[in-house]
Each structure stands twice: as structure tokens, then as C-alpha cells.
Amino acid sequence: MSESTSVTHLLDPDNAWSVRVRDRLVSLPPDLTELVRHLGTASEFWNWRYKVDTPWKRRTRQLLKADGAEDLVRYAVRELAAKRSFHGAAEENTVIRELGQSRADSPARGLAIGFALAAGWIRQDPGPLAADLALLARKNVQAMEVYHKVDDDLAGAAFASLGELPGPAVLDELWDLHYWVPSARHPHKVLAKSVKKSAARLGVPPHEVAERTVPRHGLEKDGTLTLGWIGRGALWWNLALDAVISVHASGQVTVDWIDKDGTATRTTHPFRSPTGYKSRTWSDDVDGVRRQAKRIETTLAEERTRLRALAGEGRTWCADDWRRFYRDHPVTGVVTRSLNWEYEVSDGGGFRPLDPGAGTDAATLPSTARVRLRAEDSCQDS
Structure with missing residues (x-):
């Protein structure tokens, strides 16, 4: 040839x-x-x-x-x-x-x-x-x-x-x-x-x-993102430091800056690292962690606004979609669990209260159930 x-x-x-x-x-x-x-x-x-x-x-x-x-x-x-x-x-x-x-x-x-x-x-x-x-x-x-x-x-x-x-x-x-x-x-x-x-x-x-298409920002289902060097954090981001970004049930975002001796210092917005921490690691990596935490905060704020608008629309979701895109999402789920929901099944009983947390109702809802926000609900400030 x-x-x-x-x-x-x-x-x-x-x-x-x-x-x-x-x-x-x-x-x-x-x-x-x-x-x-x-x-x-x-x-x-x-x-x-x-x-x-x-x-x-x-x-x-x-x-x-x-x-x-x-x-x-x-x-x-x-x-x-x-x-x-x-x-x-x-x-x-x-x-x-x-x-x-x-x-x-x-x-x-x-x-x-x-x-x-x-x-x-x-x-x-x-x-x-x-x-x-x-x-x-x-x-x-x-x-x-x-x-x-x-x-x-x-x-x-x-x-x-x-x-x-x-x-x-x-x-x-x-x-x-x-x-x-x-x-x-x-x-x-x-x-x-x-x-x-x-x-x-x-x-x-x-x-x-x-x-x-709400960004997950690399958060696990428990609302945490562990960052570090090879083998100590998320595979997609290697950093010359150890830190954990967390989204709490209250809606607050924190960063735990972890020192070489395992000591953790927790900070909130604007997520400044402890005194001297940058000099012991790489300043670019510290800045990257801070930016990531701020991105998560921004998405949380956007989700609060979006769900607040949904409260008066009367939209319903099938149970599977609601679990996937609302309850189980590491960002949207925080907002979801702060609201009052209700569900309906085909038994003629109408809508009834639904615990969006770890309650039995949310876990055992049949896929044919319809879920909606209570019309009078609104997002809580957090």
C-alpha cells in the first residue's frame, strides 16, 4: 500500500x-x-x-x-x-x-x-x-x-x-x-x-x-467537596492544599482550611484562609478554592430565587423527577428541604403534606405520584 x-x-x-x-x-x-x-x-x-x-x-x-x-x-x-x-x-x-x-x-x-x-x-x-x-x-x-x-x-x-x-x-x-x-x-x-x-x-x-442544568460544582450528595493532592480529594482537581467546601442544611457555605497537622479552620464568605496559610501552600490554589465556594453561594442564591417564583405557579413534577432534580441535588436540595411540599397519588385523596427531607414519604413515593410546592410557600432566607 x-x-x-x-x-x-x-x-x-x-x-x-x-x-x-x-x-x-x-x-x-x-x-x-x-x-x-x-x-x-x-x-x-x-x-x-x-x-x-x-x-x-x-x-x-x-x-x-x-x-x-x-x-x-x-x-x-x-x-x-x-x-x-x-x-x-x-x-x-x-x-x-x-x-x-x-x-x-x-x-x-x-x-x-x-x-x-x-x-x-x-x-x-x-x-x-x-x-x-x-x-x-x-x-x-x-x-x-x-x-x-x-x-x-x-x-x-x-x-x-x-x-x-x-x-x-x-x-x-x-x-x-x-x-x-x-x-x-x-x-x-x-x-x-x-x-x-x-x-x-x-x-x-x-x-x-x-x-x-443546575450546576453541582463537584459537590457530593452530602453537600461536601473535598479537595487536596492526589488521592486526597476530588479526582478532577489536584491542589497543593487540603480543604473541604460544605453546603449546610441552613444554606450557609463554609470552607474548612486544613493544615498539615490536621487542624481545620472554618471560614465563611468571603472564605479567607487563616493567617500564614497561603505562604505554606500555593496562593493560586487558595484563590481557586475561594472562587469555587463563591460559585456555590451564587448558585444557591439563584436557586432560592427560582424556587420562590415556582411557589405560585402550581406546577407539578412526577416523583422521580422531583427526587432527581430537586430533593437529591446537592445545591437545589438544600433549598428544597427548606420548603413545604405536597403530593398526590391516584387514590382520590387529593394532595397531602410531604416531608422533603429523609422522611419515609419522600423515599417511598410511587413513581406515578405528583409533587408540588404548596401555593402559599416561599423560600426562607438563609
Whole structure:
């Protein structure tokens, strides 16, 4: 095979994904080989701006009309979502994360990005492709429970493609991604854009988009965000200090600054660190923690305002949606539990009081139940 028709220059024997797909990619018919060679040029334009080159997109869509092209894209994306995704990095207890180090990109990286982008222009029913793209994105933006090497460009490509695919199943994947991917991650802006695009395509009203896209800010279900160095905090944010941001039942946000001896100093807005703490750590990291705490405060204030407006609307939610987007959300849940709710089941008994906390009613509501705010309710100041 001549250099003009080969794809071997796009493959990397040291890259796990490249090794998995090599046998299939080197034995393709000419029209699919042309597609692969074209997709391999994606890194020439795809960068932190996350903008697709228009002529490249046009050519990709033409090449996807070839027999077997869409199946090839599905296969490549499925392999990108498998195992350790593209980079193949092991778990955090067996790998040095190469922080502060720069390494030349694998020659296969542009091809991986190209396949991820091309997935958005599949014409047939996307089927499991949406789930594969979502998993690919989560692994490369570090929204998993175990460590995966971060690749913002690859995650951004997956987010962009999900915004192009049709269907409610795709939007469900996007809702879920928006919940789990910290808003501080750089390609989150691509995710937010794709959510809006997909929701608009399906006619989802703005108030539903608002309630389903409240930032979690990396908080766990208990309302805490633990930050620290490798192995001591959130996987998506490594800091040269130890701190815990907490959202309390009262609605107050605090930061516990933890010293090397384990002593914790709790502060509230504006979340200043203890005297001398910055000099013992990195000032940029201290400032980053303070900004994160302030973002959480801002979201809490916005949710108080939003739910206050809902009190007079008479809207109802099915029990599952209410639990997912209100009671169990680490930010919205704080406001939710400060309000009076009621529910109705199909027994003709009308609406009855509902404890939004850990009460039995909220935990055992049937999925067919309807939940609403009591009309006279309003958010409590906190």
C-alpha cells in the first residue's frame, strides 16, 4: 500500500486505543481508507476553542455516505469508550499523573478526535452511540470514580457530537453529563451548548432546562467537596492544599482550611484562609478554592430565587423527577428541604403534606405520584 493510501502513519503502537483498532483500520476498502485519512486531520483545527472547520465538516459528511462508514465510526467510538479510553492510563495508585510534564501528542490523537466529531453526523438511529460518546466524554474529562487521564479536546469533541445527534435518549445522556461533569472543567461550555441545542430540538421548555442544568460544582450528595493532592480529594482537581467546601442544611457555605497537622479552620464568605496559610501552600490554589465556594453561594442564591417564583405557579413534577432534580441535588436540595411540599397519588385523596427531607414519604413515593410546592410557600432566607 502506498503512502497516499495508507493509514499507518495515523496509528501509534504505544497507544492502547490505536492497538485495539489497528487490524480493522489497515484493511479497509479505498473509500473508508479515505475517510480515516481525512478524520486524522482533525487536530489541525480542533483545539481549546472547540470550533469545527466548515470545509472539514462538509467533506466528512460526504465521506460518511460510503457503505460501512457509519458502522466504522460507531466501532471506533465504542473502542474509545472502552477500557481506559484513548490514553490507557492506569488507576491513580499505580501511575504518576505527569503533572507539569509535557509529552508529544500521539499521532493517533487527531484520528480519535476525528472519529468522535464524525459521530455527530451519523444519519441512522444513533442507538448505543450516544451512551458510548457519553462514557468517552466522562472518562476524558475526569468525571469517573477512578482516575483517567484528562483530554479536554477529546471530551469536547464527544460533547459536540452529542449536541448533533437526535432523540430523547441523547438528551438523557446530556442531562446526566451536565450533572456529573464539574462546571469548572474547560470543555463544560461545549456540554452546556449541546444541552441547549438538544433540548430546543425536542421542544423542552426553558423552565425544565433550568431545573435540569443546575450546576453541582463537584459537590457530593452530602453537600461536601473535598479537595487536596492526589488521592486526597476530588479526582478532577489536584491542589497543593487540603480543604473541604460544605453546603449546610441552613444554606450557609463554609470552607474548612486544613493544615498539615490536621487542624481545620472554618471560614465563611468571603472564605479567607487563616493567617500564614497561603505562604505554606500555593496562593493560586487558595484563590481557586475561594472562587469555587463563591460559585456555590451564587448558585444557591439563584436557586432560592427560582424556587420562590415556582411557589405560585402550581406546577407539578412526577416523583422521580422531583427526587432527581430537586430533593437529591446537592445545591437545589438544600433549598428544597427548606420548603413545604405536597403530593398526590391516584387514590382520590387529593394532595397531602410531604416531608422533603429523609422522611419515609419522600423515599417511598410511587413513581406515578405528583409533587408540588404548596401555593402559599416561599423560600426562607438563609
